[in-house]
Amino acid sequence: MTLKPTLRENKRYVAFKASCEKGKLREEEAKRAVYSGLLGLLGELGIARTRARFLEFDEEKQTGIVQCERSGVEEVKAAIILISEANGGKARFEVVRTSGLIKKLKAFLELESRA
Amino acid sequence: MNNAEKNEVKEFNEVKAAGSRDFNKAVKGKFNVLASENNEVLKQGLKRFEALYNPTYAFDIDLLQKTAINEKKMLVKVSDLVHTRGMTRARLLSKMIFFMRLCLKYKARVLIASGAKNEFEEKNKNELETIGIILGMKWVEAKKAVGGS
Numbered sequence: 001m002t003l004k005p006t007l008r009e010n011k012r013y014v015a016f017k018a019s020c021e022k023g024k025l026r027e028e029e030a031k032r033a034v035y036s037g038l039l040g041l042l043g044e045l046g047i048a049r050t051r052a053r054f055l056e057f058d059e060e061k062q063t064g065i066v067q068c069e070r071s072g073v074e075e076v077k078a079a080i081i082l083i084s085e086a087n088g089g090k091a092r093f094e095v096v097r098t099s100g101l102i103k104k105l106k107a108f109l110e111l112e113s114r115a
Numbered sequence: 116m117n118n119a120e121k122n123e124v125k126e127f128n129e130v131k132a133a134g135s136r137d138f139n140k141a142v143k144g145k146f147n148v149l150a151s152e153n154n155e156v157l158k159q160g161l162k163r164f165e166a167l168y169n170p171t172y173a174f175d176i177d178l179l180q181k182t183a184i185n186e187k188k189m190l191v192k193v194s195d196l197v198h199t200r201g202m203t204r205a206r207l208l209s210k211m212i213f214f215m216r217l218c219l220k221y222k223a224r225v226l227i228a229s230g231a232k233n234e235f236e237e238k239n240k241n242e243l244e245t246i247g248i249i250l251g252m253k254w255v256e257a258k259k260a261v262g263g264s
Contacts, residue, residue, distance in 0.1 A: 021235065040200065078249040081242045084197045084235070092235040095242055 009051060010070035013105050015096045016080050018062045022089035027057040030064055033086035033093070041079040042072075052076050055102075061113045063096070065105060073098055127228070129168070135159050148190055154178050166190045166226050172207070172214040179221040189223050191215070191260075193238055193246050194230030215250040225252075225260045 050072025247257030
């Protein structure tokens with residue numbers, strides 16, 4: 001039996017771009033940095049409430065996508081913005097775009113990388 | 116590099132002052148910010164500087180009211196959060212949220228800046244707006260605080 005429309009979760013996808021002083025990040029390192037940032041700002045309960053989840057990371061383009069609940073978008077974005085280190089060095093995680101459709105977001109990231 | 120008003124320069128001159136004798140460190144033609152942990156010093160420098168900054172975010176209602184009357188700004192730096200972790204960050208964040216609430220209540224203008232010292236600390240406009248929203252501003256207020264209008 002499917003959930004009522006009012007009860008189903010409203011997903012949002014947040015795209016970010018990573019840059020690190022130690023060179024390109026691997027997916028595992030980016031994932032660790034993002035989860036560390038989320039835990040640091042939101043805590044375990046906050047991550048549970050926002051249903052924040054690391055989805056994917058492109059090691060070539062150094063861009064990634066985090067999934068979260070619609071109500072927690074600003075908090076998840078802030079957590080990503082406040083990440084200052086990854087892989088033992090200084091890093092910058094820049095929030096590029098937010099979308100309700102992952103397909104649109106991936107298309108946007110593809111366009112950005114070509115530009 | 117620090118973000119300032121939209122149509123202004125991207126850097127500002129921060130003057131760390133222990134007393135009024137340090138006020139002459141302001142540079143003409145630059146966007147000068149007076150930084151002090153003492154709110155009395157900030158009150159003294161209100162007319163000479165474009166913006167005021169207290170790194171401890173200790174509130175002083177009198178200062179906020181005077182800032183509003185003189186149409187000056189209170190600076191909030193994102194780098195203060197970036198450089199802290201754990202309980203220190205949690206305490207600072209709660210101070211900043213309370214400080215922001217008072218600024219909005221007493222209609223003191225707020226300027227949100229990255230306070231970046233290197234390229235890894237730079238934040239774009241949307242990111243600064245997001246921090247403003249987290250601190251308790253509405254979207255329109257956050258846009259104004261970053262855009263500088």
